[in-house]
Amino acid sequence: GGGWELGQPLQRPFNLADLSIASHTREGMADPDPREELMLKWIEEGYRQMLFQPRYLDTPAYESVRDLGPEFRAWTPIPLAREVIVLCSFGKNFYPVWLDLRNDIRQALKADLGVDERPNVARVQDVSTPQLISQLLYEKVRRCDGCIGDWTHNSASTFFEIGVRLATSPKSLVQTVERSWLDDDEYRKLTHIDLMRQLFSPLEYRKSADGTPFDQTIGARVAAQLVELASDLESLGHPIRNTVVDAVRRTEQQRRSLHDNLAGAADALHHFQRVQDERNTGTQSLFSDVAEIKVDSETAALDFRVAAWLFLEYRLNAGEEIDGDLKATWQQLGRLVYAALYDVNLDLAMDIEQKVGRG
Numbered sequence: 361g362g363g364w365e366l367g368q369p370l371q372r373p374f375n376l377a378d379l380s381i382a383s384h385t386r387e388g389m390a391d392p393d394p395r396e397e398l399m400l401k402w403i404e405e406g407y408r409q410m411l412f413q414p415r416y417l418d419t420p421a422y423e424s425v426r427d428l429g430p431e432f433r434a435w436t437p438i439p440l441a442r443e444v445i446v447l448c449s450f451g452k453n454f455y456p457v458w459l460d461l462r463n464d465i466r467q468a469l470k471a472d473l474g475v476d477e478r479p480n481v482a483r484v485q486d487v488s489t490p491q492l493i494s495q496l497l498y499e500k501v502r503r504c505d506g507c508i509g510d511w512t513h514n515s516a517s518t519f520f521e522i523g524v525r526l527a528t529s530p531k532s533l534v535q536t537v538e539r540s541w542l543d544d545d546e547y548r549k550l551t552h553i554d555l556m557r558q559l560f561s562p563l564e565y566r567k568s569a570d571g572t573p574f575d576q577t578i579g580a581r582v583a584a585q586l587v588e589l590a591s592d593l594e595s596l597g598h599p600i601r602n603t604v605v606d607a608v609r610r611t612e613q614q615r616r617s618l619h620d621n622l623a624g625a626a627d628a629l630h631h632f633q634r635v636q637d638e639r640n641t642g643t644q645s646l647f648s649d650v651a652e653i654k655v656d657s658e659t660a661a662l663d664f665r666v667a668a669w670l671f672l673e674y675r676l677n678a679g680e681e682i683d684g685d686l687k688a689t690w691q692q693l694g695r696l697v698y699a700a701l702y703d704v705n706l707d708l709a710m711d712i713e714q715k716v717g718r719g
Contacts, residue, residue, distance in 0.1 A: 364383055365383045372516075373515070373516040373517035373520065374517060375420055375421070375494060375497070375517050375520055375521070376420055376516070376517075376520065378420055379419075379420055380418070382398055382399075382402065406418055420494075420520075421494075421498050421524050424494065424495055424497075424498035424499070425498050425501070425502050425524060425528050434499075435503070436503070437503055437504070437505050438500070438503045438504045438505060439505055439590075440469070440473065440479065440505045440506040440586060440587065440590040441469075441473050441475050441479050442479060442480065443479060443480045443481075443482065443500075443504055443506070444465070444469070444479055444480070444481045444482070444504060444506035444507065444508060444586065445482065445483075445484065445500040445501060445504040445506070445507050445508075446458075446462070446481060446482060446483050446507075446508045446509075446510065447483075447501070447507070447508065447509040447510070447518050447521040447522055447525070447533075448483060448508075448509070448510035448512070448515070448518055449510070449512060449513040449515040449518060450483070450485065450515075451513055451515070453513065454510075454512055454513055457512065457538060457567060458483070458510075461510070461536075461565075461578065461579070462481045462482075463579075464576070464578060464579025464580075464582075465481050465508070465578075465579045465582050465583055465586075466478040466479060466480075466481045466579075467579060468579040468580045468582070468583035468584075469481070469583045469586065469587075471583075472583050472584065472587050473587065479506075481508075484496055484497045484500060487500070497521065498524060501521060501524055501525045501528065501529070502525075502528045502529060505531055505589075505590040506531075506534075506586045506589075506590055507525050507529070507531070507533035507534070508533060508534050508535075508536060508582060508586075509521070509522040509525065509533050509534070509535045509536070510535075510536045510537065510538075511535065511536070511537040511541075511553075511556075511562060512536075512537055512538040512541045513541060514541075514547060514550070514553070522535070526598070526600040526601060526604075527600065527601065527604045528601075529601065530597035530598065530601050531589050531590065531592075532589055532598045532600075532601070533589075534563065534582050534585040534586055534589070535560050535561075535562035535563065536562055536563045536564075536565065536578070536582060537557075537562045537563075537564055537565075538564075538565060538566065538567060539564045539565060539566040540566060540567060542557075542564070563578065563581050563582060563585070565577075565578035618668070618671050618675075619668040619669075619671045619672050619676070619689065619693075620668075622664045622665070622667050622668035622671070623664070623665065623668045623689075623693065625661075625664045626660075626661040626662070626664035626665045626668070627661070629657040629658070629660050629661040629664070630657050630658045630661035630662075632665075632692075632696055662697070662700050662701070662704070665693055665696055665697050665700075666697050666701070666708075668693055669690065669693040669694055669697050669712065672686070672689065672690045672693065673690065673715070678690035679715055679716075690716075691716055694712050694713075694715065694716035695716060697709075697712055698710070698712040698713040698716065
């Protein structure tokens, strides 16, 4: 909206750059309203892509905060004494403020926690790693017991990241803002900032006239809130997190069954229609013209299908059903599997063929 039309230049924060957007500008449009048809097409296409794309995404950070990884250290919380992640503007005019803010908070945390070393209070770009920034960012946002979000200079990326933190962590975060920025005429007219101040009550601080150093109490105030949030072991979350939990409980997509996941993984490597097509034309993998890669993909696809069929046979007893989709899947997978297994494992191929034939 706001007069912007699709195709016109539009500046967006880096963590929203991947977002596909549409114009909702009403100006100059003739009835009937084409925006409704556009939205319907988007919803329709979204469901269609969910069927075709195993890793379909339409929201930034969606997968990054859900894919926790199998390793223990990939999802366990990062304690306050080790690291605090800071979400803030990367602008040059905020950098001197950031340096003072970081040092004051580190010193206050060291005293409050009674530790020998000052905890690492860092922005995501200060963390030394070759990992993609977006992936690292959302991992830290989700895992760090201590998190600070600074509103100063109205960074759209920062507010998006604060939202992700509020949705994904029961620990909430400490929110701060520099007072002279709030008083600036450019931002005083932003009604939503005042409404957010009423809702979140950020800790306000003020730089001195020359820009250094600033409010000597801010480090202690932030540290005290961080310790309070991190040490609250009985709390089940904060209002925003609880609202998200309630919504997810009612709307989260049900996980696919194991056999569907295995069959889907097999099709992604070597689709069942290619197995049935004697001509076996076209390419499915990026380097399918490399013989070793082609053989490896086909072997892995067969193993996935064998595992899916065995799960259907022995875990779900699909072959004993009189009729239905589950039995049809069992039969289809069985035929694909035993045909491919004859050159690999004759006994298993014959056993599956007999069971599918009897079914």
